[in-house]
Amino acid sequence: MKQKVVEEVRQCKAFGLLTDEVADISVTENLITFIQFFSSHTQEVETRFLSCQNILEEFSSANAEAISSLLFKELKSNGLDVASLTGFTSDGAKVMLGQNNGVAAKLRQQNPILLNIHCVCHRLALACTDSNEELSYIKNVELVLRQLWQFFENSPKRMAVYLKTQAQLKAVLLGEPTKKVIVKKLKKACRTRWLSLDASLTAVFKDFLSILQTLSLLEKEEATACGLLKKMRCLKFIGVIYILHDILPILSTLSRHFQKGLVNYAAISPALILTKVKLKNLVEENTPLEKLKSDIDSFADQADIRMSSKDAKDIEKLFETYVNALTSNIDNRFRDSSDVLASFSIFDPLAVPTNADDFKTYGKRKVEILASHFFQQDEPQEKTCKGDKLLTQWQGMKYHFKDNLKLCMPDDIRNGTAKTTSTEWCLMKLLGKRSLKHFFPELVYIAEVVASLPVSNAWPER
Numbered sequence: 195m196k197q198k199v200v201e202e203v204r205q206c207k208a209f210g211l212l213t214d215e216v217a218d219i220s221v222t223e224n225l226i227t228f229i230q231f232f233s234s235h236t237q238e239v240e241t242r243f244l245s246c247q248n249i250l251e252e253f254s255s256a257n258a259e260a261i262s263s264l265l266f267k268e269l270k271s272n273g274l275d276v277a278s279l280t281g282f283t284s285d286g287a288k289v290m291l292g293q294n295n296g297v298a299a300k301l302r303q304q305n306p307i308l309l310n311i312h313c314v315c316h317r318l319a320l321a322c323t324d325s326n327e328e329l330s331y332i333k334n335v336e337l338v339l340r341q342l343w344q345f346f347e348n349s350p351k352r353m354a355v356y357l358k359t360q361a362q363l364k365a366v367l368l369g370e371p372t373k374k375v376i377v378k379k380l381k382k383a384c385r386t387r388w389l390s391l392d393a394s395l396t397a398v399f400k401d402f403l404s405i406l407q408t409l410s411l412l413e414k415e416e417a418t419a420c421g422l423l424k425k426m427r428c429l430k431f432i433g434v435i436y437i438l439h440d441i442l443p444i445l446s447t448l449s450r451h452f453q454k455g456l457v458n459y460a461a462i463s464p465a466l467i468l469t470k471v472k473l474k475n476l477v478e479e480n481t482p483l484e485k486l487k488s489d490i491d492s493f494a495d496q497a498d499i500r501m502s503s504k505d506a507k508d509i510e511k512l513f514e515t516y517v518n519a520l521t522s523n524i525d526n527r528f529r530d531s532s533d534v535l536a537s538f539s540i541f542d543p544l545a546v547p548t549n550a551d552d553f554k555t556y557g558k559r560k561v562e563i564l565a566s567h568f569f570q571q572d573e574p575q576e577k578t579c580k581g582d583k584l585l586t587q588w589q590g591m592k593y594h595f596k597d598n599l600k601l602c603m604p605d606d607i608r609n610g611t612a613k614t615t616s617t618e619w620c621l622m623k624l625l626g627k628r629s630l631k632h633f634f635p636e637l638v639y640i641a642e643v644v645a646s647l648p649v650s651n652a653w654p655e656r
Contacts (some may be wrong), residue, residue: 313651398501
């Protein structure tokens with residue numbers, strides 16, 4: 195099976211690696227590596243398992259030197275050229291991304307054109323964590339949710355009281371099958387997992403009154419129950435629960451999108467734009483506060499929690515501040531400083547201008563940046579020659595985009611309703627036609643680099 199994968203990769207001019215270190219159940223420190231490439235057989239981008247290497251078998255620690263040595267050893271043993279390794283993604287740990295001595299830096303010493311990507315899933319999780327850190331009360335709510343889960347999970351007696359209170363409050367005669375559906379346990383909110391806070395908060399949102407009543411029953415015997423009840427039985431806490439209940443599903447959808455089997459670099463920007471639009475709509479419609487206003491009577495009757503006009507304004511302000519912080523942190527975490535990555539936008543046919551003057555100069559600067567990066571190892575004269583050749587190819591490719599690809603592009607891709615972006619569609623067209631490889635060899639090579647560039651480390655993480 196491995197030989198079959200390796201033979202396919204050998205036919206590629208570019209491939210990417212996804213890697214992560216993990217300890218298995220025998221407490222062996224392993225390096226898990228996947229490989230991403232465009233398959234000439236399936237005419238699609240494939241991500242395949244490559245290797246599992248015991249790091250400490252040859253090295254004393256899982257440092258950058260050890261990991262990079264193992265990766266080089268794996269490539270060499272399979273007859274894969276390091277010069278074809280054009281993409282590398284990891285979780286963003288210093289050992290991987292250290293500017294001078296990280297794994298990516300050591301790989302670039304052997305192949306300077308290598309592009310290093312910080313996993314989009316980790317970047318999203320960090321953007322959410324950054325926002326929670328900025329708003330201390332949101333961070334406190336997150337802490338309370340973890341403490342609440344721990345309080346019930348570590349005691350069968352407390353959990354029994356909680357489940358019984360749920361059943362009584364819902365006032366239904368429950369059989370065993372129904373009981374499993376209606377009476378539920380709390381979920382753990384873990385900061386190191388991708389947005390597990392969503393599942394935890396949903397459980398609390400659905401059974402908030404049951405939790406309050408359970409804590410009330412236990413507060414005389416348990417000091418922790420008394421402390422949790424004091425923090426939770428206030429309008430501001432409930433307001434944040436309602437805010438997060440509407441925001442977290444949007445972020446979770448984005449996270450699940452990034453964790454799919456294959457996410458192309460071109461799919462990141464549209465997904466982020468859609469997420470920010472959804473968050474903006476929530477603020478404009480003030481959805482969480484409207485829901486809270488309609489539910490406040492039940493809290494007033496059973497928990498003696500009421501809402502004044504001042505309280506409503508405070509919650510609304512907190513909501514707006516939190517969404518602004520989220521949007522800002524997402525922009526900061528996903529702002530690629532690399533001119534090379536930004537220049538990949540030339541592979542979007544819809545971006546080609548129709549105006550004659552704009553069309554004439556469109557993409558020239560970006561193509562020059564790509565030529566400077568991908569031909570940097572060549573001799574000056576050869577580098578200039580390839581750069582001129584790339585510009586010449588681009589002049590022809592622009593007409594191909596405008597007169598051919600734009601016209602045959604499916605409507606759902608053109609209007610953005612398809613799962614595939616216009617750039618992804620274009621890349622597959624370029625890589626799937628042999629005639630284009632003949633007429634535009636350098637440009638098609640760069641298209642293969644873009645297609646095989648891994649942006650999510652979800653495979654080795656799993």
